[in-house]
Amino acid sequence: MKISDMSAEEKVRYMTTAPIPQLVSQMAVPTIISMLVTSFYNMVDTMFVGRINTQSTAAVGVVFSVMALIQAVGFFFGHGSGNYISRQLGAKKFEEAKKMAATGFFSAFITGIVMAAAGLIFLRPLSIFLGSTKTILPYTMSYLRIILLGAPFMMASLVINNQLRFQGCASFAMVGIVTGAVLNIVLDPILIFACRMGVAGAALATVISQIVSFCVLLKASLSGGNFRISIKNFTPNWYYLSNIFRGGVPSLCRQGLGSVATICLNTAAGNYGGACADAAIAAMGIVSRITMFANSALIGFGQGFQPVCGTNYGAKKYNRVREAFAFCVKTAVGVLVVISVIGFASAGPLVHLFREDADVVRIGKLALRLQCVVFPLNAWIVMSNMLLQTIGEALKASIQAAARQGLFFLPLIFILPCLFGLLGVQMCQTVSDLFTMMLSVPLSLSVLKRLKE
Secondary structure, three states: OHHHHHHHHHHHHHHHHOOOOHHHHHHHHHHHHHHHHHHHHHHHHHHHHHOHHHHHHHHHHHHHHHHHHHHHHHHHHHOOOOOOHHHHHHHHOHHHHHHHHHHHHHHHHHHHHHHHHHHOOOHHHHHHHOOOOOOOOOHHHHHHHHHHHHHHHHHHHHHHHHHHHOOOOOHHHHHHHHHHHHHHHHHHHHHHOOOOOOHHHHHHHHHHHHHHHHHHHHHHOOOOOOOOOOOHHHHOHHHHHHHHHHHHHHHHHHHHHHHHHHHHHHHHHHHHEEEEEHHHHHHHHHHHHHHHHHHHHHHHHEEEEEOOOOOOOOOOHHHHHHHHHHHHHHHHHHHHHHHHHHHHOOHHHHHHHHHHOHHHHHHHHHHHHHHHHHHHHHHHHHHHHHHHHHHOOOHHHHHHHHHHHHHHHHHHHHHHHHHHHHHHHHHHHHHHHHHHHHHHHHHHHHHHHHOOO
């Protein structure tokens, strides 16, 4: 029987008894596919826009910080409610899980409406604040205006996706995500070139695909033995919202600070790029998309670990939590070493795929190679963060989540460019990853020791 067809009782029995490698792999494959496809269509979007001009490419990189913020809020509600649901599933408290499913979903949708309205009201100053130069600004506003309209659907989609995944139904979540991604790839050339909409066409393709994905995911949540989202279960009281906060704030730190980091990165690239300011902004945006694609497989693998971790932790089977963590770290390190070698060797051609501009390729090539050097460290960083977040260690998880693109990155993006110029911008993420690894090891080892005891 497929896990999506199991009742809640059957899911608990399966998740707490099946062999760990088989179980994690079964949960992870759909999420890896979802993450890779999502990242792929983000890259394709950038590639199509790159055929317009450098300013359009830079504008997409600038607006990426807003999209990261939208995702951050979606993950906040999705991971916050999903972590709680998986623990209640393991503890067999199914009514509690149903109330959390509805509370997470409707809270995210309402928040998305508020954020979209605020962004549209302050569209021009927001575009300047994000790091647009005078030549990039018209393209940024055109792209951002349409993206904001889709914010409520993007956030709500992420909530449903994560809730399905934490219930063990990653295949349902995959269908919804992949459907939207494929549609986006199809619509991009039609709207950008055939309809002559330019960068606005890329934004419209993204929003349409997100709305379709939302509809597919909503239908999936009403199928099988999943906890169905119903307005009558919407319970926005302190208990449920505080549990969303505990489980979701690490994601908000991770994704939200990623948005702030992108703004600072674009500003620094523009300030220290000299005569190649637009090219520097475009190059760093391209490198962000490439590394996000490479990192998406790791995150997808970690997301396969989370429902296994949460359900077994809720069922008090701590030895299985440790076993799953060890399996995921070992597997991830091996895969990331291979990815890093390939990325380092082909850095120039990869950047060239997005923009045939000598300055963009030159700047992006070095930045990508520097990140490839430390990329395998992310295996421990990501897996330990997901462990801490899933079992409810909110403070430790938040500190670790804030480290990579917040606690370390933000000071470094001001210090390193002052010392090394544009090279400081290119090497900032590399140095930040080294410091984050040094912080992550003691944080997670203390929790693993406690689970063993």
